[in-house]
Amino acid sequence: MSKAGVKVCVVEEQPEVGGGTKTKELTVPGFKHDCCSSAHYLLLANPLMKNDELGLLSKYGLEYARSDKLTGEIFEDDTTILFYLDIDKTCESIAKFSPRDADAYKEFEKTAGKHMEMIARGMFGPPASSGTAHAVMDQSEEGREMLRAQAISAWDVAEDWFESDKLKIALSRFAAEAMNNPFDKGTGFGFFITLPFMHRFGGWMPVGGSGALAESLKRCVEAQGGVIKLNSAVKHFKISGGEVTGVVLSSGEKILASKAVVANINAKQIFPNMLPGFELPPKLGRNINRLHQSRYSSFIQHLALNEKPKFKRAGELGDFLIVKFGHMNVEHYRNALYRMDLGYLDNEFSSFCMPTSIDPSRAPAGKAVVHNYALVPPVLKDSPSEKWDEVGQQTADNMLEIARRYCTNLTDENILGRSYVTPLDVQRRNSAMPAGDICHFGMYNWQIGGNRPLPGWHMYRMPVKKLYMSGSSTHPGGGVTGGGRAAVQVVMEDLKIDFEKVIK
Ligand SMILES: Cc1cc2nc3c(=O)[nH]c(=O)nc-3n(C[C@H](O)[C@H](O)[C@H](O)COP(=O)(O)OP(=O)(O)OC[C@H]3O[C@@H](n4cnc5c(N)ncnc54)[C@H](O)[C@@H]3O)c2cc1C
8 A cells, every 4th residue: 555655554553564574582582472373374375475566585685595395294113204395205114104195195285286376366356256266267177176175174185195194294284384173064165375485486585584574564664654553452434424434542642544444363353342432334343253263272382402303313304494393193193183172282283393404594603492392272171261360381382291291402402492382372462362372263164255254245346435454364274375465356446456566
């Protein structure tokens, strides 16, 4: 909007910009940790980045480091499945478990590649309504395959293609990156996103940390005359004559907007509490209330290390961007997921993200940072959300113990500092993520695309005139996706600004 010459004011409740993309020294000085998101693999498929539409890369200091060693799964017997950018090398790793699956993976990747263009095109522009999308997809073989994948579970898709349990576990867990149980129906499409995107676009991370993305956007807005107001929580929207005319901050200050207000927060924050005196369309409040939260939240332990992790009998693994600690058998895996659904904190779904393997600037020379990331229940069984304050340290200790089973050098001497973030901490630091729900609410097939946030309200326009939404509560949903690109097209259309000219 700034680039189009519109006067923009960004209003942020926290003392710094970034939301889920911030980087700070959270352990010892000199070690930079991503507070929330770390890997930006969806964003890199967005024309915003592919074509550098805002000049973030060429003018505003953003740089990505790239790894060909994407991700690996290590099992309790220290066997590994390694996923490289290169499909043939990936298949060699899979062949150790099943030569048939190695061939099937090649075939799957070809199929995913055919879907990719359709998915990427749909992801970064305004979505069609669910009915229209169905009708369009129904016209082609690829489309019908995607309709099926949307309806079934990620595990079903794994069973469609592969025979090795370890491979099925590793792959279905990627589908769970959207914080869903991969055995839930309506999660199968995830299979066609995370890893296939990584194979095509690589494992990339911003040099200096995830926050470098937000900082470059800040520079971009300010360079075009935009204003960023920090420490400014919006209490509610100002409405007059049925249209939004600005925002009212918790301090009482009012900021007026003549053209539009775009709310990049959670739909549940907005409806109805931020719209005083405005009569919502019937059932809208009810429908917002019944949006299903994501199954899981995330717990992060930040480690500052004197030397990078060394994995037992799996030497190369230490150079990979992400390493997941995997389950050996399906029954155990499935039970562990369902126990988590019930609120049990078993610490079964932990992984290491190791940014210093491609970006040494995040730590003093030769040293490393690790983002020890786990899926956990948002709310613990029979407990108030404050329970997280009690169990946080123990959870972090347990996660370290698990990692020590796989690594030889996670000794007290090697760990120079550590800290952790619970789902409750995430909520406290970002009002848009209740119970630490990183997607705002679940990415199920009935809450994505033309159904996000609600069927009929998927085009970023809200019931109050001139009020728009963007961000995780809208298409394309949670994750660092550059989703604002889709929302801004609708706002520009209403303001009669030619989007294509702006991005040229
Ligand atoms: C622990 C964790 C790990 C994650 N890991 C990854 C990952 O590796 N890869 C990935 O792609 N995604 C990851 N995510 C998800 C990703 O961070 C989010 O999906 C993404 O940041 C959402 O962007 P957004 O712009 O929609 O919202 P946000 O980044 O949440 O931005 C919303 C902003 O609004 C502000 N705000 C809220 N309420 C108000 C108010 N009333 N007034 C003013 N300002 C307000 C917030 O402070 C925040 O800055 C992770 C998230 C978490 C929490």
